[in-house]
Amino acid sequence: MRVVLDVNIWISALLWGGLPSQILHLSRQNKITIFVSESLLGELETTLKRTKFKNQLKKRNHTVEYLITGDQDLLVLDNFRGILIMKPTDFLNCYFLSERNNNG
Structure with a gap:
């Protein structure tokens, strides 16, 4: 639906x-x-x-808002109107590294 x-x-x-x-x-x-x-x-x-x-x-x-993307055209901006733009790997490493280490 x-x-x-x-x-x-x-x-x-x-x-x-x-x-x-x-x-x-x-x-x-x-x-x-x-x-x-x-x-x-x-x-x-x-x-x-x-x-x-x-x-x-x-x-x-x-x-804090994030735009998580693999699009290089967006990633080069680093942020847009105060919204941080990050690769999925960077986002996970920055905020959830301990969880990734415990699960992987």
């Missing part, structure tokens, strides 16, 4: 959990496919930057 989530659903899921987060969980289980557009992502970015969401972002540990 393919769905599009409105920005308010993304905000609720990411910052408060509850029912909206269950929809994201369905996507992680490959039970649904969530489609997004560039304009929706832009609206989500703008909305998340609002002052009223800063404390909740910190509580949920959503203070």
Whole structure:
């Protein structure tokens, strides 16, 4: 099943959990496919930057965004509008090295 989530659903899921987060969980289980557009992502970015969401972002540990890619054209940028761009290996080594060592 393919769905599009409105920005308010993304905000609720990411910052408060509850029912909206269950929809994201369905996507992680490959039970649904969530489609997004560039304009929706832009609206989500703008909305998340609002002052009223800063404390909740910190509580949920959503203070840093990453773009993880193997695309060399993106990787040379290093970051875009404050979003860090990393190779999967660099991301895992930087933040989850101990987990990788324990599992591998």
